[in-house]
Amino acid sequence: MTYCVAISVNAGICFISDSRTNAGVDNVSTYSKMHTFGRDGDRQIALLSAGNLATTQGVIGQLEKDIRQSKRQNLLTIATLEDAADYVGEINVAQQEKHTGGGASYEASFIIGGQIAGEDHKAFLVYPQGNHITTSADTPFIQIGESKYGKPILDRIISLESALDTAAVCGLVSMDSTMRSNLTVGPPIEVLIYETNSLLVGRRYRYEESSEYLREINRSWDARLKEAFATMPPISWSENWDASTGQGEG
Amino acid sequence: MTYCVAISVNAGICFISDSRTNAGVDNVSTYSKMHTFGRDGDRQIALLSAGNLATTQGVIGQLEKDIRQSKRQNLLTIATLEDAADYVGEINVAQQEKHTGGGASYEASFIIGGQIAGEDHKAFLVYPQGNHITTSADTPFIQIGESKYGKPILDRIISLESALDTAAVCGLVSMDSTMRSNLTVGPPIEVLIYETNSLLVGRRYRYEESSEYLREINRSWDARLKEAFATMPPISWSENWDASTGQGEG
DSSP states (O other), X not given: OOEEEEEEETTEEEEEEOOEXXXXXXXXXXXXXXXXXXEXXXXXXXXXXXXXXXXXXXXXXXXXXXXXXXXXXXXXTOXXXXXXXXXXXXXXXXXXXHTTOOOGGGOEEEEEEEEETTSOOEEEEEOTTSOEXXXXXXXXXXXXXXXXXXXXXXXXXXXXXXXXXXXXXXXXXXXXXXXXXXXXXXXXXEEEEEETTTOSOOEEEEEOTTOHHHHHHHHHHHHHHHHHHHTSOOOOTTTTEXXXXXXXXX | OOEEEEEEETTEEEEEEOOEEESSTTSXXXXXXXXXXXXXXXXXXXXXXXXXXXXXXXXXXXXXXXXXTTOSSOTTTOSOHHHHXXXXXXXXXXXXXXXXXXXXXXXXXXXXXXXXXXXXXXXXXXXXXXXXXXXXXXXXXXXXXXXXTXXXXXXXXXXXXXXXXXXXXXXXXXHHHHXXXXXXXXXXXXXXXXXXXXXXXXXXXXXXXXXXXXXXXXXXXXXXXXXHHHTSOOOOTTTTEETTTTEEEO
């Protein structure tokens, strides 16, 4: 399994990915799911991947090959990020069908985001079927893989006005909740921060399993959630309690 | 969709269920998913349901019919809760196959819990296949339906030593996170509290959409989560930042 998220706010985009892959729980490996393509001053593009590892490696391989061979269409020359999302979608569908004829087990999905000179910064989710969606002011993040455990905190904290460091910490808390509930999501955790209109390589970090900061995120959030919960208003049993029916109304 | 949870702690069991059913988002209705069976002093059993509405209603109907007809095996005479979970599992499988021959769209799952005189209080999850699991000291809760959004808070807060009121508030926070992320989970929210060894009908509450308490849970938790997040340690960019590669180590 996998968990990747891209948080696209006014100040830029924060990309976060885990690095655990598994074919059954007895066959667990570590692969980076974050790839970057760019030329300073012209474009910076990040690609996060989830799903069948042969498919995702096939897609990354093809994207790199198209760059090496200077194909008419490649990530270093393509005009817009939306075109790039289409292009990744086509390669994704082709790779799924290449060896296997397709099918759910060979599916992969991607997040592609960043900025190309002359365009706004953007992030897209590319589905296994090759189509894509982008973020909105109301939902300024996209997720692939095991997305549900880590969604509530993003829903509550992130808005277009969030600072990039806030987005990064929130994304790491979201990742922490996911790792706690799904063993097949795990470190190293990679974080890439792209700043709007910089068109330069962003800050990139890799937190290993032994990372003191990752442990601090885990400990701090656990303690703060418990403190927050301890001060919740008590349940109002007495208020509308109906002893005759054993039913009350909240 | 549905979200139901049973939290089984030393002090008793807290059952919580939503009441929204849907066949597509344009066909949304309200049905209680919480049914109780009991005789004071002898047994108290609660049943929560998720899945195909025809199947769950068929199962509840059969359970009630077996009681009315005083069948050899029924929920008011069965010897243990484990036998009751087996029995619900058999009826569940039979109902799925009755009209349709079975298949994923007709599946249903159940939580059955409570206490029978002479036994400890217990809760079981009954799968569509008819088999079942129970809670443990490490995982003192079971969930059916849309379980992922609301799991992290249960993981962090609930232990066997939790008070029943704590379990109820935590379950409502878990329900609140789920409702926020999945539109097909919604009020009225029902809460039933069974106290260990009472063998009496527990406290039962129903929070309507308009419930001031439900809104307070939502507001309070939202505010507390934001406060908790605001005091998280900042991300440690500078610490291990490697400017030459654009890579740092956390």
